[in-house]
């Protein structure tokens with residue numbers, strides 16, 4: 328990986344370490360509630376953060392978990408989860424979607440949260456303990472190299488994280504690897520309209536603020552298709568910047584993830600990210 332990509336990943340890690348410390352009251356500054364940190368300091372409560380969860384879901388959670396929310400949607404509302412299933416949240420942050428998923432899959436199921444930032448993992452562990460969630464596990468690692476075996480997960484969720492990845496094709500391939508045949512993804516992410524160039528996306532917000540690294544709708548669909556997903560859909564839900572939207576991304580893993588070639592993935596990645 329190039330130095331630039333490593334530096335960008337480190338910048339993302341630093342940004343979210345600071346967010347976790349603020350959300351946990353361990354450092355001074357603005358809180359991350361209402362998405363203030365994810366949204367580049369533009370405190371727009373309706374676009375990012377806890378406002379995207381309904382009152383009933385917020386009521387099931389400790390206040391600290393709700394306030395730590397930095398997402399751009401609510402993947403637990405769109406992902407189909409059943410009792411006894413295994414769910415994986417990519418970039419689990421303060422743990423809000425892991426805790427909600429653990430309730431959906433029940434005591435016979437498992438909810439994993441994966442995050443690369445130690446401070447976020449510590450915050451999530453505290454929030455899960457406060458929520459009394461027993462069937463949760465938080466893993467340290469990168470979403471481009473998921474530390475779980477092949478075909479071990481029924482449902483993958485993620486909330487405003489894939490736009491932050493410096494290697495999006497690797498994320499799609501890893502999702503296909505760890506999902507069981509027939510496994511589903513239900514992801515919230517920032518997605519650009521197809522006519523916006525990468526340069527135009529970068530003028531609308533920063534990389535660490537979840538804007539500049541966003542894929543376009545067509546790029547998202549092409550990467551998922553190339554990784555072997557079917558029934559791919561990318562639906563815009565709310566505008567977060569000019570030509571850029573919070574979106575729901577859904578797809579199903581086929582039984583043959585390797586059936587399509589890498590060239591398509593590489594082509595889309597060059598167009599879509601760093």
Ligand SMILES: C[S@@+](CC[C@H](N)C(=O)[O-])C[C@H]1O[C@@H](n2cnc3c(N)ncnc32)[C@H](O)[C@@H]1O
Nearest residue numbers: 343396397398418419420442443444469470486
């Ligand atoms: C915008 S926050 C979203 C957190 C959470 N999903 C939520 O909705 O509140 C992004 C999170 O993803 C993590 N993250 C970003 N890039 C990552 C990567 N490549 N691998 C693992 N975690 C990553 C960050 O540490 C941070 O916790």
